[in-house]
Amino acid sequence: MASKDQNGGGSAPKGQAGELHQQAGDGHPVLTTNQGVPVADNQNSLRAHDRGPTLLEDFISREKLTHFDHERIPERVVHARGTGAHGYFELTESLAQYTTARLFTEVGERTPVFCRLSTVVGNKGSMDTPRDARGFATKFYTKDGNYDLVGNNMPVFFIQDAIKFPDLVHAVKPEPDRGFPQASGAHDTFWDFISLMPESMHMIMWLMSDRAIPRSLAMMEGFGIHSFRFLDAEGRATFVKFHWKPRLGMQSLVWDEAVKIAGADNDFNRRDLHDRIKAGKALPTWDLAVQLFTEEDAAKFPFDHLDATKIIPEELVPLKVVGHMVLDRWVDNFFAETEQVAFCPANIVPGIDFSEDPLLQGRIFSYLDTQLIRLGGPNFQQIPVNAPKCPFANHQQDGFMQMGRPKGRVMYEPASLDEDPKTARATAGGFRSATVPASGQRTRLRPESFADHYSQARQFYRSQQPLEQAHLAAALVFELSKVETVRIREAMVGHLRHIDEDLAARVAAGLGLQGMPEPPDAARPVQDMPLSPALSLIGNSVPTLEGRSVGILFDEGSDAAAIKSLRDAAMAAGAMVKLVAPKVGGATLSDGKHQPADGQLAGTPSVVFDAVAVLLSADAAQKLRSEAAAVQFAKDAFGHLKAIAQDAGGKALLDEAGVMPDAGVVMATDTAAFIEQAKTRQWDREAKVRTLP
Ligand code: HDD
Known part of the structure; x- marks a missing residue:
C-alpha cells in the first residue's frame, strides 16, 4: 500500500515516476529535495490511507512547505519597489589628473555594473508611476573593490541632516493609524512635515515637476547628489559631483497619463526596462558626467556645496562627460539579484572619499545597518550580486550563513604563526582617507551657510x-x-x-x-x-522616436497596406510598434489576411504608447463608436498630447471622441508627417485639453 501511494497511487497521474525519469532523459534535472533526494511524487502528501490525515513523517512535504513559509524577507524600508539589470561602465576620458580610482583612469576599460532603479515611497507591490523621486543606484564591480553610487533622479534631497530621515520617511509613508495612502505624498502628514521644514522647498520644486513621473527609467537623469572627493596619487583632493545623462533623452509622462497607467499597467516602467533589454534595442544608456571643483572654488559659491538641498548649476561648474553606462543583461532571477542587491554609500574605493555633507555622513552608517536586518546577518556581502569581482580576503569570520571556508589557524593580523602566504595583509596602496584639517568645538548647530532655503x-x-x-x-x-x-x-x-x-x-x-x-x-x-x-x-528633450512606442488600433477590414507602411516607418525611426485590436486573436485585414494583435483593446489603452494610429474600416468604425474603450483610446491619446495618425474610419472614431484636429493629427497616408509629429508631445495642444492653474 505504502509503495503504491509513494509511486503515484490514489489520484496521482499514472506512471508519474516513469515520466520523471523520461524528463530527466530529456535533459531536465530530476526533481529533488534540498538534500538531493530524488522525488517521485510531487502531487500527493504521504497520508495514513488514501482518505486519511497527512503524516508528520512526510519530510518531502514538510521541507517544501517550510521553505515556502520562509520565502519572504523584509522589503527595503524605502525604495522597496525597484527593478535592476546588469551592464557595464566604459570610461572614455581619463580622470587620472584627479583620482587614482582605476575605474576613472583606465580609458576603454569596461567595469561591470549592477544598477537598480526604484520608486521611494511605495511598497514592493505598489505601482510604477506615482509622483515620487526615483532611486538610481549603481554598483561598480571595480578592480579595487565595489564602488556604489547610490543616487536619485533628482540632484537634491528633502533634508540637510540624516537625523531627520526617519521623520521624513514616517511622514511620507502611509499614515500609521490607517495604513494609507500607498505610494503617495499627497496626504496630511507629509505636507505637515514639509510645511515645517523650509529646507525641503527646493526638493519640493523637483518633486512637483514632471521629473517625478518619468516616461521610462531609461529616460531620466541620475545624480550622486552629494559632493565627494577625488584623491590623486599625492593625496590632493578635488571635489566631484556625479551626473547620469540619458542617451535616449529625457521624457516624462503627463499627470493624467501617469494616473491611468497605474491602472492600465502597474509595471509600466519595469516592463519597459525589461522589454528593451530583452529585445537588445534602445538599451538603457547614460553618459556619466562629473563636475569638478576645488575647496577654493567652493568658497566662492553663493551656497554651501555640503548642503544636499543645493545643486551646483551646470552653468557655474560645467559638466565633463567621462564615460557611459549600458544596461544590457537582464537578471536570471529577480529575488536573487534585484531584491538581494545591497547598496551602500560607504562602499567606496581608493581614489574616492566622502565629503562632510551631514546627510551623506548618516548614510554611510544607515545602509550597512539596514542590510543586516533585511538580508539577515553580516555575510550578505557573499551573495553573488553583492560580492566583489576582484580578489578579496580578510580576517572576518563566522556569522549566520557563512559560505566561505578560510583555511589555517591565523584569522588576525599581525601574526607570527603566519605559515600561510595567503593570509591577508594591509598594503600601502590600499584605501586612504583624505587628510582634512579639523578644528572647532563639538556642536549640534546647523551651519549658517545652510540657512538659505528658498x-x-x-x-x-x-x-x-x-x-x-x-x-x-x-x-x-x-x-x-x-x-x-x-x-x-x-x-x-x-x-x-x-x-x-x-x-x-x-x-x-x-x-x-x-x-x-x-x-x-x-x-x-x-x-x-x-x-x-x-x-x-522640456527645454532639454530631444525630438526622437528612438526607443519610443507606437500603438496601431485596427479591426476587421483595416487597410493592410496602411498598417504596414506606418509600422515600417515607425520601426525605421527606432520605435517599437504594437498592434491593438478589440480581440487579441486579431482580425482579417483588407487584403484578406489574418493579422493577430499584440494587445487587446481594453487591456492596452493608448496611455502605454507615445503615439498612436487609428486605422479602421467604415464598418469597424461604426461598431467601435459605441465601444467605450475605443473612444477612450482616441480621447486619451489626444488629451495626453500624442501624435495620432488616422484614416477615414479612424477619423470617425476620433470625431466620436471629440478630437479637434491639429498639427499632431495627421492622415495615415502621410507617414513622414506622422513620424515627425510623433517625435515629441504636442505641447501646443495642452491649453485646449485641460485647464492649468
Ligand atoms: Fe537612501 C535606500 C538613495 C538618503 C537610508 N536610498 C536607498 C536607495 C536609494 C537611496 C537609491 C535604494 C537602493 C537600492 O536600490 O537598493 N537615499 C538615497 C539618496 C539620498 C538618500 C539619493 C539622499 C541624497 N537614505 C538617505 C538617508 C538615509 C537613507 C539620509 C538614512 C540616514 N536609504 C536608506 C536605507 C535604505 C535606502 C534605509 C533602504 C534600503 C537600503 O537602504 O538598502 O538605509
Whole structure:
C-alpha cells in the first residue's frame, strides 16, 4: 500500500515516476529535495490511507512547505519597489589628473555594473508611476573593490541632516493609524512635515515637476547628489559631483497619463526596462558626467556645496562627460539579484572619499545597518550580486550563513604563526582617507551657510518653461487638495510666496484659498540666482522616436497596406510598434489576411504608447463608436498630447471622441508627417485639453 501511494497511487497521474525519469532523459534535472533526494511524487502528501490525515513523517512535504513559509524577507524600508539589470561602465576620458580610482583612469576599460532603479515611497507591490523621486543606484564591480553610487533622479534631497530621515520617511509613508495612502505624498502628514521644514522647498520644486513621473527609467537623469572627493596619487583632493545623462533623452509622462497607467499597467516602467533589454534595442544608456571643483572654488559659491538641498548649476561648474553606462543583461532571477542587491554609500574605493555633507555622513552608517536586518546577518556581502569581482580576503569570520571556508589557524593580523602566504595583509596602496584639517568645538548647530532655503527653489521654478511651471503649480494644487487640514495648505502657500509670488497665487487660486497666507520668516533673504536653462526638462528633450512606442488600433477590414507602411516607418525611426485590436486573436485585414494583435483593446489603452494610429474600416468604425474603450483610446491619446495618425474610419472614431484636429493629427497616408509629429508631445495642444492653474 505504502509503495503504491509513494509511486503515484490514489489520484496521482499514472506512471508519474516513469515520466520523471523520461524528463530527466530529456535533459531536465530530476526533481529533488534540498538534500538531493530524488522525488517521485510531487502531487500527493504521504497520508495514513488514501482518505486519511497527512503524516508528520512526510519530510518531502514538510521541507517544501517550510521553505515556502520562509520565502519572504523584509522589503527595503524605502525604495522597496525597484527593478535592476546588469551592464557595464566604459570610461572614455581619463580622470587620472584627479583620482587614482582605476575605474576613472583606465580609458576603454569596461567595469561591470549592477544598477537598480526604484520608486521611494511605495511598497514592493505598489505601482510604477506615482509622483515620487526615483532611486538610481549603481554598483561598480571595480578592480579595487565595489564602488556604489547610490543616487536619485533628482540632484537634491528633502533634508540637510540624516537625523531627520526617519521623520521624513514616517511622514511620507502611509499614515500609521490607517495604513494609507500607498505610494503617495499627497496626504496630511507629509505636507505637515514639509510645511515645517523650509529646507525641503527646493526638493519640493523637483518633486512637483514632471521629473517625478518619468516616461521610462531609461529616460531620466541620475545624480550622486552629494559632493565627494577625488584623491590623486599625492593625496590632493578635488571635489566631484556625479551626473547620469540619458542617451535616449529625457521624457516624462503627463499627470493624467501617469494616473491611468497605474491602472492600465502597474509595471509600466519595469516592463519597459525589461522589454528593451530583452529585445537588445534602445538599451538603457547614460553618459556619466562629473563636475569638478576645488575647496577654493567652493568658497566662492553663493551656497554651501555640503548642503544636499543645493545643486551646483551646470552653468557655474560645467559638466565633463567621462564615460557611459549600458544596461544590457537582464537578471536570471529577480529575488536573487534585484531584491538581494545591497547598496551602500560607504562602499567606496581608493581614489574616492566622502565629503562632510551631514546627510551623506548618516548614510554611510544607515545602509550597512539596514542590510543586516533585511538580508539577515553580516555575510550578505557573499551573495553573488553583492560580492566583489576582484580578489578579496580578510580576517572576518563566522556569522549566520557563512559560505566561505578560510583555511589555517591565523584569522588576525599581525601574526607570527603566519605559515600561510595567503593570509591577508594591509598594503600601502590600499584605501586612504583624505587628510582634512579639523578644528572647532563639538556642536549640534546647523551651519549658517545652510540657512538659505528658498533661493535655489526660486531658481529652479523660474528656470522652467511656462508649461512646466503650469504643471508644477497643478501638481501642488493636486497634492495640497488631498490635504484635509486647511492650515497646512495655507502654510505651504506661505512658503511658495518666498519662492515665487506668481506660483503662490496660482496655487492659492487652484486651492480656492480665501485670501493670501503670510509667508513664514525666512532665515536668509532670498537671492535671485541666474536662471539655469539646464534645469528645464522640456527645454532639454530631444525630438526622437528612438526607443519610443507606437500603438496601431485596427479591426476587421483595416487597410493592410496602411498598417504596414506606418509600422515600417515607425520601426525605421527606432520605435517599437504594437498592434491593438478589440480581440487579441486579431482580425482579417483588407487584403484578406489574418493579422493577430499584440494587445487587446481594453487591456492596452493608448496611455502605454507615445503615439498612436487609428486605422479602421467604415464598418469597424461604426461598431467601435459605441465601444467605450475605443473612444477612450482616441480621447486619451489626444488629451495626453500624442501624435495620432488616422484614416477615414479612424477619423470617425476620433470625431466620436471629440478630437479637434491639429498639427499632431495627421492622415495615415502621410507617414513622414506622422513620424515627425510623433517625435515629441504636442505641447501646443495642452491649453485646449485641460485647464492649468
Ligand atoms: Fe537612501 C535606500 C538613495 C538618503 C537610508 N536610498 C536607498 C536607495 C536609494 C537611496 C537609491 C535604494 C537602493 C537600492 O536600490 O537598493 N537615499 C538615497 C539618496 C539620498 C538618500 C539619493 C539622499 C541624497 N537614505 C538617505 C538617508 C538615509 C537613507 C539620509 C538614512 C540616514 N536609504 C536608506 C536605507 C535604505 C535606502 C534605509 C533602504 C534600503 C537600503 O537602504 O538598502 O538605509
